[in-house]
Structures are given as C-alpha cells and as structure tokens.
Amino acid sequence: MSMVNGVDHDTGPAPHPLFPEIDPDDPANETTQIESLCVACQENGITKLLLTKIPFYKEVVLLSFECPHCGFSNNEIQSAGKIEEKGMRVILHIETVNDLNRQVIKSDYAAVKLPHLDFEIPSQSQKGEVTTVEGIISRAVQGLSQDQDARRATDLEVADKIQDFINKLEALKDVSEPFDIIIEDISGNSWIENPKAPQPDPNCKTSHFVRNRDQDHILGVYTTEEIEENEEDTSANIKDKGDESLLPPLGSAPLLDLEQEVMIFQTNCPSCSAPTTTNMKVTKIPFFKEVIIMATNCDSCGHRTNEVKSGAGIEEKGVKMEVVVSTRDDFSRDLLKSETCSVLIPELELEAGPYVVGGKFTTVEGLLTDLKFSLEKSVMSRDTLKEEVIVSLNNIVARIDKVLVNEESVTLVLDDPAGNSYIQSLTAPDPDPSLKITRYERTFDQNEDLGLNDMKTEDY
Numbered sequence: 001m002s003m004v005n006g007v008d009h010d011t012g013p014a015p016h017p018l019f020p021e022i023d024p025d026d027p028a029n030e031t032t033q034i035e036s037l038c039v040a041c042q043e044n045g046i047t048k049l050l051l052t053k054i055p056f057y058k059e060v061v062l063l064s065f066e067c068p069h070c071g072f073s074n075n076e077i078q079s080a081g082k083i084e085e086k087g088m089r090v091i092l093h094i095e096t097v098n099d100l101n102r103q104v105i106k107s108d109y110a111a112v113k114l115p116h117l118d119f120e121i122p123s124q125s126q127k128g129e130v131t132t133v134e135g136i137i138s139r140a141v142q143g144l145s146q147d148q149d150a151r152r153a154t155d156l157e158v159a160d161k162i163q164d165f166i167n168k169l170e171a172l173k174d175v176s177e178p179f180d181i182i183i184e185d186i187s188g189n190s191w192i193e194n195p196k197a198p199q200p201d202p203n204c205k206t207s208h209f210v211r212n213r214d215q216d217h218i219l220g221v222y223t224t225e226e227i228e229e230n231e232e233d234t235s236a237n238i239k240d241k242g243d244e245s246l247l248p249p250l251g252s253a254p255l256l257d258l259e260q261e262v263m264i265f266q267t268n269c270p271s272c273s274a275p276t277t278t279n280m281k282v283t284k285i286p287f288f289k290e291v292i293i294m295a296t297n298c299d300s301c302g303h304r305t306n307e308v309k310s311g312a313g314i315e316e317k318g319v320k321m322e323v324v325v326s327t328r329d330d331f332s333r334d335l336l337k338s339e340t341c342s343v344l345i346p347e348l349e350l351e352a353g354p355y356v357v358g359g360k361f362t363t364v365e366g367l368l369t370d371l372k373f374s375l376e377k378s379v380m381s382r383d384t385l386k387e388e389v390i391v392s393l394n395n396i397v398a399r400i401d402k403v404l405v406n407e408e409s410v411t412l413v414l415d416d417p418a419g420n421s422y423i424q425s426l427t428a429p430d431p432d433p434s435l436k437i438t439r440y441e442r443t444f445d446q447n448e449d450l451g452l453n454d455m456k457t458e459d460y
Helices: 097-101 133-145 148-154 156-172 213-218 224-230 232-240 364-381 387-404 444-449
Strands: 002-004 007-009 032-037 044-053 059-066 073-079 087-094 103-106 110-114 119-121 129-132 179-185 204-209 263-268 275-284 290-297 304-310 318-325 334-337 342-345 350-352 360-363 410-416 435-440
Touching (some): 073 129, 087 097, 097 133, 103 133, 103 179, 119 133, 133 156, 204 444, 304 360, 334 364, 350 364, 360 364, 364 387
Antiparallel strands (some): 002 007, 032 044, 044 059, 059 073, 103 129, 110 119, 110 179, 263 275, 318 410, 318 435, 334 360
C-alpha cells in the first residue's frame, strides 16, 4: 500500500484487460474451451473462444468449433464492441486477382451484394467471419452446392440453373472482367483491407448512413420515447403505489449550468473494456462556437482519450482549412477536429479519413503526433502488412519527425463537410496569411453520410 495525498492506494497489479491484444507470450491470451453439440453428427465437440482486440478495429470474440467424431469444423467472429452510431456501405471495385486476397471482416448484420450477377447474401443469413473477398465467393458457392444432389433427384431443371449460376460465381475468381462487391452493414462493424494504406484506396469507397427505425430494432436499439411507451403501464402502477424513491419526472428537476459544471458518468474503457469514468464539459471556443469536450482516463490499462463534439449542430456549408506549418508558432495553434473531419497532408501524400483520428481538441503539433503514433502502431501491430506498405508507412513517419523538429514545412488540410472543425488564427480578428478557409456546398454523398438527405424540416 502507498499513501498519496493522505489516501491509501493499492499498488498491486492492475486487472488484466478483458479484451487484450494478441500476444503469444501472454498466458492470459489462452483460449477458453467448452464442450458443445456438433450440429452435423449430434455428438459432442469442442468450442474454443478467444476474447481479443484487432488493432485499429475493435474488440471481437473468435469462436472455433471442431468435432473429433465426424471431422466437422466451423469458425466465426462476433463483435464485442459497441454498435456504431451509423451503418456503413463499402463498395470494392475488383480489377485484379490480388484484390480477391484482401482481408475482410464481415459481421452478422452485413449483407453482401454482387451487382454483376444480381446476387445478394442477406443480412443475418451467415455468421460473422474473418475472411477474404475470395473466401466470401467460395462460401457462397459452397452454400449453393450443398443440396445439388437432392435437387437433381427431384427437379433437374432447377438444379441445372443453380449449377449455371455456381459456374458464374466460380468464374469471378478469374477476374476476366472487373466487377464490384458491396458490403452493407447496419451495425457498422465490417471492414475491408486497404493494401495501399496510408494512402487512399482508389478502388474502395466507404460511406455511412443513418439507420431507420426497423434497422435499429433489428440491432436491439430503441429510443427513449419507445422505451417509455412500453413502460407506461408499469410506471403508472408504480406511481399509484406512491413510491417516493423514484426519480422525478423528466423536466421537473433543476437544469445544470453546463458551462460551469464538469459532469462525470460511468462508462467502459474503449481499450480494455474495464469500468471507468468519463468527464464531460461544455465550453466556448473564441471566434468559433460552443463544443462538448469528453475525457476518459482508465485506471486499469492507463488508456487516455479525449473527444470533442459540436454543440451547435451541422453548418449550412462544409469547411476546408489549409494552414502552412513552417514555424514553431504554427505548432502551437489550437485545433478542433470534429468526428466528421478528414486530415490531409499533400506533401506526404497522406490522407486520414474522419474515423482514423476521432474528434479532439488539441494543437497542430498534437494532431501530427497522433498521426505519427497511429502509423507507428499500425506497423508494429499488423504483421500481415505487405513489405511495400511497411516501407511507405516508415517513410511517412520519418518525414513527420522532420516536420515536428521544424526541418520540413508542410500544408495541413482539414476538410469537414459538417463545418464543425477549427484552426486558430494567430492574427484574429484580422486575416491570417498562413491560414486559408474555404466554405463549400456539400455533395449529395456528403449529405447522405451526415443523414441530411432524409431529414425534412419544412412542411411536416
């Protein structure tokens, strides 16, 4: 035990993360084995479970089943992280055989479409898995082929048509002509590898969409109003009994002065999932707007994070800010990057999408350091990266080091369709010659990502 500020603190070992990163030398990474029923022969087999974290993705549960009696085996992946705020749609343009080798993480809620053949694998028809593009096609072929013998015995015409379609699926593996594969996941928990990282992938387009009510219900997500409607009868019965321990009705309690108060609420660590607390504060940035800052510090694994959200909604136009980073004063500029903002450094051919570095309030130097850390961690934790990708990442990290010691100047570009990002002007309220701010009309796709196309605010 040790004394800090007069308070006893236990100096014993910190609890092990519930979802540790894979480490063959860590005994805590051992799998859990469970005896379970084989669906093929009805005998008992062994299911192995591993709780782990995929770098730059999220927490997952890996399951592997094997039956010693009939040899049947199966493996799947289940997301153990939170459901994303938006669904996602990934369109991959297949041009070469190498594109078939891209790694794919497909959740239970992902639907796979092949427009070239007018073919779709519906959501929830298959278990989540870690596979490749070729693996998805092979699994579809396997599923269509498994009952062919029975079909030939009962309906030869139908069996022949299905066999023709199976041949078309198999022909896709030759990539004799380009085709698209689309993964649409309402939970937002799917992913396709970018072999050109950290550069943008010209053959892969990722967009996000706002789920409708039915899709939310499939995921078990309900609004407060929907829950209250289902609990009206129960609440009325409790109220009739005069239970004074209930919380006061919404709106009857005094409102907090959010600009003066730091709110603290319980949450789970995004790194190890251990219980921790998050501090939230509403503040105003001079010459900008009101923002909400949230900070989490985990006592279990030491992970720290801060996140910034706009408190003023989406602006009428998007904003693109370009600042030349050439002097030490430029490193100290305050910077607000929202969760919808992309970061570009043209001189380094580096583009980081809005979800690579989350929303945060920092400085130009802090953002560059975060980008460097993310690239370094990507190299160290992804042993499947190709050699040319590793060389490219290391070159970019080396050049960022030069920028941080002011040996090389670059242009830092923040592009935010929501208009909620900010770079401090060193000459405010006068124009800053090193800072260029451009406001632009959003495209249809950008409005779709922000959920504005389905939003009706007039004549409703």
